[in-house]
Amino acid sequence: MKKVITGNHAVSYGAQLARSQVIAAYPITPQTQIVELLSEFCASGKLNAKFIKVESEHSAMSACIAAAATGARTFTATSSQGLALMHEMLHWAAGARLPVVLANVNRAMGPGWSVWTDQNDSLSQRDLGWLQFYCESNQEVMDTVIQAFKIGEKVLLPVMVILDAFVLSHTSEPVDIPDQELVDRFLPLPPVNLPYKLDVEDPHAFGALTSPDHYYEIRFKIQKAQDEAVQVAKEVDEEFKNILGRGYGIVEPYRCDDAKLILVTSGTITGTARIVVDSERVKGRKVGLLKIRMFRPTPIKELREILPRAQKVVVIDRNISFGHSGVFCQEIKSALYGLPVQPTIFGFIIGIGGRDVTAQDIEEIVDYASKTEKPDSIILWRGVRL
Amino acid sequence: MKWLDFETIPKVILEREPDYPPWAVSLTNTLVNRTGSWRIFRPKYFDKTPPCNDACPAHEKIQGYMELVKQKKFLEGYELIIEDNPFPSITGRVCFHPCEASCNRGEYDESLGIHNVERFLGDYGLKRAKAKKSAAHISKQIAIIGSGPAGLTCAYYLAKSGYKVIVYEHFSLPGGMLRVGIPAYRLPKDILNKEIRKLEVLGVKFKTNFTLGKDIFLDDLKQTNDAVFIATGAHKSRNLGVPEEKTRGVYSGLEFLAQINSGKRPRIGKEILVIGGGNTAVDAARSALRLGILPKILYRRTRHEMPAVAEEVQEAENEGIPIHFLVAPVKVIKSKGRITRLECQKMKLGKPDESGRRRPVPIKGSNFRIKCDSVICAIGEQIDLSVLTDDIATTGWSISADDWGRTNLPNIFAGGDCVTGPKMVVDAIAAGKRTALAIDSYFTSREIKEEPNPEITLFSNLNIGYFELAQKVTMPGLNVKERKRNFREVHLGYNELMVYKEADRCFSCGVCNKCDNCFVFCPDLAVMKSDDKYDFDYDYCKGCGVCAYECPRNAISMEEEEAR
Ligand SMILES: Cc1cc2nc3c(=O)[nH]c(=O)nc-3n(C[C@H](O)[C@H](O)[C@H](O)COP(=O)(O)OP(=O)(O)OC[C@H]3O[C@@H](n4cnc5c(N)ncnc54)[C@H](O)[C@@H]3O)c2cc1C
Numbered sequence: 001m002k003k004v005i006t007g008n009h010a011v012s013y014g015a016q017l018a019r020s021q022v023i024a025a026y027p028i029t030p031q032t033q034i035v036e037l038l039s040e041f042c043a044s045g046k047l048n049a050k051f052i053k054v055e056s057e058h059s060a061m062s063a064c065i066a067a068a069a070t071g072a073r074t075f076t077a078t079s080s081q082g083l084a085l086m087h088e089m090l091h092w093a094a095g096a097r098l099p100v101v102l103a104n105v106n107r108a109m110g111p112g113w114s115v116w117t118d119q120n121d122s123l124s125q126r127d128l129g130w131l132q133f134y135c136e137s138n139q140e141v142m143d144t145v146i147q148a149f150k151i152g153e154k155v156l157l158p159v160m161v162i163l164d165a166f167v168l169s170h171t172s173e174p175v176d177i178p179d180q181e182l183v184d185r186f187l188p189l190p191p192v193n194l195p196y197k198l199d200v201e202d203p204h205a206f207g208a209l210t211s212p213d214h215y216y217e218i219r220f221k222i223q224k225a226q227d228e229a230v231q232v233a234k235e236v237d238e239e240f241k242n243i244l245g246r247g248y249g250i251v252e253p254y255r256c257d258d259a260k261l262i263l264v265t266s267g268t269i270t271g272t273a274r275i276v277v278d279s280e281r282v283k284g285r286k287v288g289l290l291k292i293r294m295f296r297p298t299p300i301k302e303l304r305e306i307l308p309r310a311q312k313v314v315v316i317d318r319n320i321s322f323g324h325s326g327v328f329c330q331e332i333k334s335a336l337y338g339l340p341v342q343p344t345i346f347g348f349i350i351g352i353g354g355r356d357v358t359a360q361d362i363e364e365i366v367d368y369a370s371k372t373e374k375p376d377s378i379i380l381w382r383g384v385r386l
Numbered sequence: 387m388k389w390l391d392f393e394t395i396p397k398v399i400l401e402r403e404p405d406y407p408p409w410a411v412s413l414t415n416t417l418v419n420r421t422g423s424w425r426i427f428r429p430k431y432f433d434k435t436p437p438c439n440d441a442c443p444a445h446e447k448i449q450g451y452m453e454l455v456k457q458k459k460f461l462e463g464y465e466l467i468i469e470d471n472p473f474p475s476i477t478g479r480v481c482f483h484p485c486e487a488s489c490n491r492g493e494y495d496e497s498l499g500i501h502n503v504e505r506f507l508g509d510y511g512l513k514r515a516k517a518k519k520s521a522a523h524i525s526k527q528i529a530i531i532g533s534g535p536a537g538l539t540c541a542y543y544l545a546k547s548g549y550k551v552i553v554y555e556h557f558s559l560p561g562g563m564l565r566v567g568i569p570a571y572r573l574p575k576d577i578l579n580k581e582i583r584k585l586e587v588l589g590v591k592f593k594t595n596f597t598l599g600k601d602i603f604l605d606d607l608k609q610t611n612d613a614v615f616i617a618t619g620a621h622k623s624r625n626l627g628v629p630e631e632k633t634r635g636v637y638s639g640l641e642f643l644a645q646i647n648s649g650k651r652p653r654i655g656k657e658i659l660v661i662g663g664g665n666t667a668v669d670a671a672r673s674a675l676r677l678g679i680l681p682k683i684l685y686r687r688t689r690h691e692m693p694a695v696a697e698e699v700q701e702a703e704n705e706g707i708p709i710h711f712l713v714a715p716v717k718v719i720k721s722k723g724r725i726t727r728l729e730c731q732k733m734k735l736g737k738p739d740e741s742g743r744r745r746p747v748p749i750k751g752s753n754f755r756i757k758c759d760s761v762i763c764a765i766g767e768q769i770d771l772s773v774l775t776d777d778i779a780t781t782g783w784s785i786s787a788d789d790w791g792r793t794n795l796p797n798i799f800a801g802g803d804c805v806t807g808p809k810m811v812v813d814a815i816a817a818g819k820r821t822a823l824a825i826d827s828y829f830t831s832r833e834i835k836e837e838p839n840p841e842i843t844l845f846s847n848l849n850i851g852y853f854e855l856a857q858k859v860t861m862p863g864l865n866v867k868e869r870k871r872n873f874r875e876v877h878l879g880y881n882e883l884m885v886y887k888e889a890d891r892c893f894s895c896g897v898c899n900k901c902d903n904c905f906v907f908c909p910d911l912a913v914m915k916s917d918d919k920y921d922f923d924y925d926y927c928k929g930c931g932v933c934a935y936e937c938p939r940n941a942i943s944m945e946e947e948e949a950r
Binding site: 096210214 | 406408412415
């Protein structure tokens with residue numbers, strides 16, 4: 001059934017269709033509507049889940065961890081400061097190999113206080129062991145939430161599904177909400193099959209003191225699971241496509257085959273860039289686009305296959321890793337390291353704190369990169385008012 | 387152009403996978419780790435005595451029956467009380483309830499209405515409990531002289547244990563002060579009659595209109611019975627000790643009350659002065675009020691020193707009876723053989739006397755006269771020792787007996803007001819019960835069980851965070867207007883809802899009531915719960931003490947572990 005809904009409600013429907021069993025969340029703009037609708041689902045019986053009210057995001061994640069440890073399918077959502085407050089427990093969820101799914105609405109970090117979008121909140125959490133997916137549309141948001149449970153439960157790692165504040169969270173689009181029966185065919189019914197469960201019938205001690213004799217290997221296994229997750233994510237996306245008719249890939253190349261310049265984007269900037277690619281093509285410029293949907297694990301192989309086809313790669317970052325440069329740009333440079341032929345990489349920063357990113361902005365970026373042999377500096381600030 | 391294939395970038399190849407679980411999880415369960423060996427303190431379930439049980443002279447298991455009421459087990463509650471006090475419907479009405487003064491709840495919001503609950507259970511039992519039938523199977527016979535609460539209680543417990551009991555009573559009906567002293571608006575006669583009926587069913591024989599020293603004699607009773615219990619109370623009214631007190635219009639309080647209590651309506655005129663500050667004075671004044679008279683009470687000390695039950699003094703004032711403090715009579719003024727005025731003197735408080743109360747001393751030149759038709763003199767009762775035989779040891783004003791009623795003669799026991807001087811109903815009940823035990827022990831050499839565990843739970847021992855504020859349930863009663871010109875009972879008792887609400891306020895101080903806190907809080911899951919109790923699993927209890935700390939009611943003690 002098609003419905004015109006916001007990105008936030010697309011998340012709620014996704015969590016509901018996935019038959020979440022425990023939801024513990026704390027409200028924060030611009031995420032609040034996600035849990036509002038979910039709590040209504042719980043209250044009305046549309047979703048048979050325990051909704052746990054908590055006093056903070058730290059507690060929300062703690063409750064999710066405990067619930068997930070019993071094998072319950074567990075969901076939460078947050079944004080920005082809330083995600084930051086969860087930080088300690090985000091480590092725990094990954095370290096404990098619990099497939100919690102978290103929707104994060106990308107919102108700039110304070111101070112200055114902001115509710116508008118940029119990616120610094122979620123990218124600050126990139127090293128924890130969580131998988132990260134950045135979404136372009138409300139449909140993709142809903143579908144990715146459903147996929148996230150399957151991927152996470154296969155590799156035993158938590159998954160973060162990320163959507164831009166307001167541009168998706170509060171903007172309504174037509175979304176195809178699948179029948180429950182189709183989703184059930186795709187996603188096994190809970191509980192989650194964990195190798196070790198928190199179970200009174202089979203007691204174990206969890207997360208206890210771990211000596212240097214063992215800790216290292218446990219960490220090794222997290223990285224191994226991340227490595228495996230690349231293939232798993234691809235397969236799960238294929239299965240999803242077979243059953244529900246939609247697929248996204250872990251990255252999506254758009255008109256890259258003969259491109260001389262490839263734009264690299266994530267989140268909603270992708271949609272704008274797609275239009276610019278088409279208009280540049282009309283002008284005769286061979287421009288392509290690579291949308292990065294899965295950021296963790298980094299799809300290194302795909303990056304190395306696709307990007308070197310062009311002479312120039314233009315990475316658009318709606319974030320800044322202070323003291324270095326845009327995060328996507330750094331990661332792409334690192335992914336391409338060691339190739340015999342390297343494209344020239346332009347690293348643009350744009351739209352920080354939710355400032356609009358227009359087609360004109362991207363056209364000008366393309367124009368600059370096309371006409372410039374080498375970037376003037378490592379960071380190219382687009383639209384900063386000096 | 388040939389690109390370096392990502393797949394050919396050498397990866398670290400491990401010889402084999404580490405065979406650890408995916409994360410930090412113990413592979414055996416933690417039961418192998420007997421953490422009990424770490425313990426240096428050991429928790430123990432150890433019930434203490436609640437302060438109410440301790441303060442009750444009869445040591446009623448108050449906390450126990452509150453718990454039963456919480457479960458709406460009213461009959462069980464009644465049975466539990468009568469293990470220690472056979473007459474809860476009486477004490478529930480007239481006891482001065484020292485239990486309530488000691489109730490820990492008093493330090494929190496308001497003491498529990500213990501005697502209100504007791505009264506409910508007493509009445510409930512009178513109505514519903516199956517009467518215990520005569521069970522005399524022991525060939526020993528005990529004579530009891532006096533049928534006040536001391537005598538009745540002793541009779542009850544002896545009869546219940548199977549002894550033959552005969553009670554001799556000077557008046558035509560049994561009950562002692564419960565009948566002739568305490569007026570019906572506080573203790574309706576039908577309640578008393580039902581309680582006495584309970585004893586008759588149990589096989590106790592009453593011989594009324596028998597007066598010791600006149601109709602019967604101790605020497606004879608000693609011969610014809612295996613033991614004798616003297617419980618004759620304190621019935622001699624103290625004289626005023628002022629000139630002309632043997633004048634018409636001067637009555638003793640006890641005499642006045644005895645008449646009213648037997649249904650007579652003495653004609654004493656309109657202007658009445660009641661002298662004294664004890665129960666007799668207050669009851670006489672309130673009874674006079676019910677005859678349509680507004681009496682005045684004169685007391686030579688202040689309110690603080692009044693020996694009457696405080697609530698009764700309060701009720702007298704509510705009913706509009708004026709109390710004049712620091713006033714003492716000095717002389718009766720008469721005309722034509724009848725009192726017309728009382729000359730009085732103002733007093734002030736001096737140094738404390740042997741009772742610890744400050745002694746009243748006259749203020750010179752402060753004499754004044756009050757017009758009156760009658761004076762009711764209620765300045766205290768004394769014990770009549772003249773009925774005893776010489777071989778019984780006395781203190782000079784009372785019979786000498788120990789806490790268990792044992793006098794100097796082996797088969798003569800004594801208790802109640804005749805040993806202690808005027809005290810309270812529950813003291814007499816306690817004396818009766820203890821003497822019954824002593825008499826039984828005298829025949830059987832059974833050891834008398836000692837009284838409750840001396841460790842009392844105080845307010846400071848409670849974990850008060852677990853309790854909510856809750857107002858005491860007020861007992862319905864007659865308003866002041868409705869009390870005029872009748873002897874109807876003033877307080878009307880709780881209903882089931884009220885009694886449940888009130889009992890629910892009980893903290894259960896010092897006694898485990900299965901609240902599950904220890905079970906919930908134990909971080910080592912070392913509290914084992916079964917249907918009727920908890921136990922510690924000492925194999926795993928680390929002795930952290932969380933259980934004892936979180937116990938709302940001090941029912942868990944921590945003891946130092948012996949060195950191992
Ligand atoms: C007016 C009044 C009001 C009171 N109000 C309260 C109150 O509200 N609360 C409270 O707790 N206490 C109250 N008391 C005190 C209480 O009544 C007594 O402490 C209690 O009754 C003492 O019990 P007892 O069995 O020792 O003696 P009593 O109750 O005095 O009983 C003694 C019995 O022995 C009989 N007797 C005496 N001599 C002889 C004899 N020679 N031969 C045969 N029989 C004899 C008497 O007739 C009497 O029946 C009050 C007392 C009075 C006088």
